[in-house]
Amino acid sequence: MTRTRVHNFSISLDGFATGEPQSAEAPFGHAGQRLHEWMIATRFGASVVSGDGSGGSTGVDHALAEQHSVDIGAEIMGAHKFGPPGWQDDPDWRGWWGPEPPFRTPTFVLTHRPRPPVEMAGGTTFHFLEASPREALTVAQEAADGLDVRIGGGPTVLRDFLAAGLVDHLHLVQVPLVLGRGVRLWDGLEGVEAGYDVEAVSSRRGVTHLIFTRAPGGSVA
Amino acid sequence: MTRTRVHNFSISLDGFATGEPQSAEAPFGHAGQRLHEWMIATRFGASVVSGDGSGGSTGVDHALAEQHSVDIGAEIMGAHKFGPPGWQDDPDWRGWWGPEPPFRTPTFVLTHRPRPPVEMAGGTTFHFLEASPREALTVAQEAADGLDVRIGGGPTVLRDFLAAGLVDHLHLVQVPLVLGRGVRLWDGLEGVEAGYDVEAVSSRRGVTHLIFTRAPGGSVA
Numbered sequence: 001m002t003r004t005r006v007h008n009f010s011i012s013l014d015g016f017a018t019g020e021p022q023s024a025e026a027p028f029g030h031a032g033q034r035l036h037e038w039m040i041a042t043r044f045g046a047s048v049v050s051g052d053g054s055g056g057s058t059g060v061d062h063a064l065a066e067q068h069s070v071d072i073g074a075e076i077m078g079a080h081k082f083g084p085p086g087w088q089d090d091p092d093w094r095g096w097w098g099p100e101p102p103f104r105t106p107t108f109v110l111t112h113r114p115r116p117p118v119e120m121a122g123g124t125t126f127h128f129l130e131a132s133p134r135e136a137l138t139v140a141q142e143a144a145d146g147l148d149v150r151i152g153g154g155p156t157v158l159r160d161f162l163a164a165g166l167v168d169h170l171h172l173v174q175v176p177l178v179l180g181r182g183v184r185l186w187d188g189l190e191g192v193e194a195g196y197d198v199e200a201v202s203s204r205r206g207v208t209h210l211i212f213t214r215a216p217g218g219s220v221a
Numbered sequence: 222m223t224r225t226r227v228h229n230f231s232i233s234l235d236g237f238a239t240g241e242p243q244s245a246e247a248p249f250g251h252a253g254q255r256l257h258e259w260m261i262a263t264r265f266g267a268s269v270v271s272g273d274g275s276g277g278s279t280g281v282d283h284a285l286a287e288q289h290s291v292d293i294g295a296e297i298m299g300a301h302k303f304g305p306p307g308w309q310d311d312p313d314w315r316g317w318w319g320p321e322p323p324f325r326t327p328t329f330v331l332t333h334r335p336r337p338p339v340e341m342a343g344g345t346t347f348h349f350l351e352a353s354p355r356e357a358l359t360v361a362q363e364a365a366d367g368l369d370v371r372i373g374g375g376p377t378v379l380r381d382f383l384a385a386g387l388v389d390h391l392h393l394v395q396v397p398l399v400l401g402r403g404v405r406l407w408d409g410l411e412g413v414e415a416g417y418d419v420e421a422v423s424s425r426r427g428v429t430h431l432i433f434t435r436a437p438g439g440s441v442a
């Protein structure tokens with residue numbers, strides 16, 4: 001049985017997954033890199049950013065971060081993750097990640113304005129899809145060919161998948177800052193913890209990893 | 222130098238310190254006791270609830286909970302903590318805590334409708350005060366006679382003290398549930414972590430203790 005997973009999804013103490021306003025210069029708005037510094041400091045983060053994995057920490061932050069890539073056969077992301085506001089008007093936009101994005105699988109971008117697929121170096125192909133969470137998951141699961149599907153965010157898309165009861169494994173990373181504004185993860189998700197086991201562990205860096213795993217026999221929806 | 226401290230202040234993952242609606246039957250609204258079960262399960266909690274400290278856990282949850290009472294000479298609380306909506310109309314209301322409240326110091330209740338002080342058994346005297354956070358703190362510090370002052374909440378009052386830069390030590394306990402509605406702690410506190418060292422530790426029970434201590438030379442306001 002394949003699972004639907006979320007990894008390295010960083011939020012502030014007040015639950016914001018991004019600041020505001022989002023732009024080409026500031027993908028996370030006034031949050032800057034502050035939500036993701038913990039990951040950039042890991043060996044996993046170093047390998048994603050610079051392509052070589054020789055730097056970075058190798059403790060609990062790294063171990064959890066690296067799960068991001070294990071046994072994943074496809075990703076689903078929202079339009080807000082793929083590009084800054086207005087990217088749909090730019091036919092040449094290929095995402096934030098350069099010629100070799102770190103996904104290395106079929107990657108489904110949810111958008112109301114689909115376009116033809118784009119094949120990138122390193123195994124990533126971007127597909128553009130107008131679909132409900134459940135429909136998108138069916139398509140991605142087929143593409144994943146027996147491996148798991150990762151929900152890549154942003155917060156609006158993750159919220160939709162959580163509300164639909166489609167997430168089996170949720171790894172959040174709470175960073176000790178109060179952003180005050182941006183896009184919240186938790187809105188509309190009252191009681192979402194039901195049906196999950198929740199594990200919490202804080203690292204030396206001061207972030208807290210929250211890991212929700214579907215309880216045996218647990219139902220979320 | 223005396224400090225202004227907050228202890229055992231429980232919040233949900235989405236930052237709510239109480240549910241809704243608050244009433245005489247349900248002081249925390251739909252949250253019930255869920256935000257405080259971790260504390261009730263400790264030896265400290267057992268001693269507060271039943272008056273005898275023979276039951277309850279004695280690990281990290283207990284050790285941190287018990288700091289609540291150490292070197293405290295006065296408490297400041299908000300009107301919403303002292304009683305259900307409308308308590309000001311009941312001249313006989315003496316708080317939720319029975320004849321011997323667990324505060325055992327002068328306790329200042331912030332209200333727009335002050336009344337004469339009420340002396341309870343066990344060392345608690347309730348004083349009723351219409352004052353700004355800074356004014357109330359000055360009065361409470363005098364009463365504390367060289368010991369620290371605890372800000373007892375609720376969330377609205379704590380937020381006011383944090384916004385005014387008056388809190389030196391803040392112990393929050395994040396409980397892994399999504400309440401969805403109620404009163405949030407974090408609103409209006411963007412950047413409040415500046416000037417604090419933040420320590421995070423999760424206990425076996427799955428709650429995460431977040432301890433903000435004023436950094437050496439740190440300024441909050």
